Amino acid sequence: MIFYLHSFPGLTMTTIEVANTLVQLCREGKNHEAITSLYADGIVSVEASAPEGTSRESTGRDVVMAKGQWWVDNHEIHEANVTGPWPNGDQFIVGFRYDITFKPTGNRFVMEEMGLYTVQDGKIAQEAFFYGM
């Protein structure tokens, strides 16, 4: 059982509490709830790459939520593994490994990436995804 500290708005979570809660929610497939409860309004999200002419960086919880929703809508997940967290100061790293099919093409592949999260005032203020192309 996980103790949902973020259910108590008066409390500020430490970096390790944010990290453990994020990992737990992602393992349960509750990525939407993770963003709602753990992300700062002005969250900055940085991808390792982006289509030509677009930015690797997006800002704002609604934008990040929409990006996540696009991903969920367009991929069939066969298996998901979430590892970590590994903390350092106000940052932590989480590993993601997905066996997925990209619905528009039917192409099945394994995606492995590392997420680097930065916590400010008990909320995730930045996420950056590390992966090869």
Added chain:
Amino acid sequence: MIFYLHSFPGLTMTTIEVANTLVQLCREGKNHEAITSLYADGIVSVEASAPEGTSRESTGRDVVMAKGQWWVDNHEIHEANVTGPWPNGDQFIVGFRYDITFKPTGNRFVMEEMGLYTVQDGKIAQEAFFYGM
């Protein structure tokens, strides 16, 4: 075979070249050579924790080299796994998993950590190690 780009001082390595070379050298156990050839003079090294009264941060290639030498002198390595690299912009992440014995106590354990590296002008300007306690 690895193409040692860093053997050509006139060339500036890209982040991904630095990342691949670091992983290759670490896999070969050539950590000393990695520091000599890939690290900036003013390298900043950040640990996730440090003994009370000491800093998590150390600066300078000689200091980082000495820290590495202390580690090598005090641990027997039974197995080493280096994973990655996972790049994002001028940074990349490398995973380390060591099955080791701490010589002074004889205590054997598995150490798992993530290294986050920042590249400037073709050299590693910062390393930060992420791990739980």
